[in-house]
Amino acid sequence: MSVKPRIKLDKKEAKKGDLVEVKALTSHVMETGLRKDSKGSVIPRRILNKFVCTVNGKEVFAADFEPAISANPYIQFKFKAQESGPVVLTWTDDDGSKIVGEEKITVS
């Protein structure tokens, strides 16, 4: 999938122990599975059901999404800067495909 999520860290360089705020937005229909099309048949559910953020390979925040999360899901959270490395955000679709975005954090 060629969707590119938009990710923003409030700082690229942090001191050890600092809190880093992450804001991320990705485009996705987040179809609830409750709506019907014009012919009255149910539009099958298709959402991003899992979100994980790792920093240097270690999980710092995760979330399970239900259909009650808005389309083009936005998520904002914080993590504690411990070591420099890639900040990887992964969304998992109901169909198993993944949307992945990456930023870097430098910790001094």
Place this chain on the structure above:
Amino acid sequence: MMFTFNRRQALTISVGALAAATLGTWIGPAHAANDAQDLIKKFTGGKQPTQGKIRLDLPEIAENGNTVPMSLSVESPMTEQSHVTDVLVVADGNPRAGVATFHFSPASGVAEANTRIRLAETQNVIAVAKMNDGSYYMASKQVKVTIGGCGG
């Protein structure tokens, strides 16, 4: 405006019919058809969560139920000894109650998350936090929805 008065006070206060109707749905288990309570029970393993520790911010009135900003934070030092592990968010008036579950660890530094949610109608959003010592805390907030967010 907070609905903190009890039923007797509510009856004595001469509120309008609309307010009374809103309150009625809030006090009674009018949303029993929804699986919110079951989800909470499953999450806590039957334990009754204590009120408090959670700050749950949602608008009083949401004009568009399709994207209602929700901000949540749980008071905790977030150390190895004492931290929040999971936070369950449910909405008691949606066709399905589940909204999201957030997973935190000491590496999170702080138990905070913001997202945007769908609300089908005026209802309560309830957050339940699980601590690493096995205790549970909860908070809820009523949101009035002008245009529902789950319609076809």
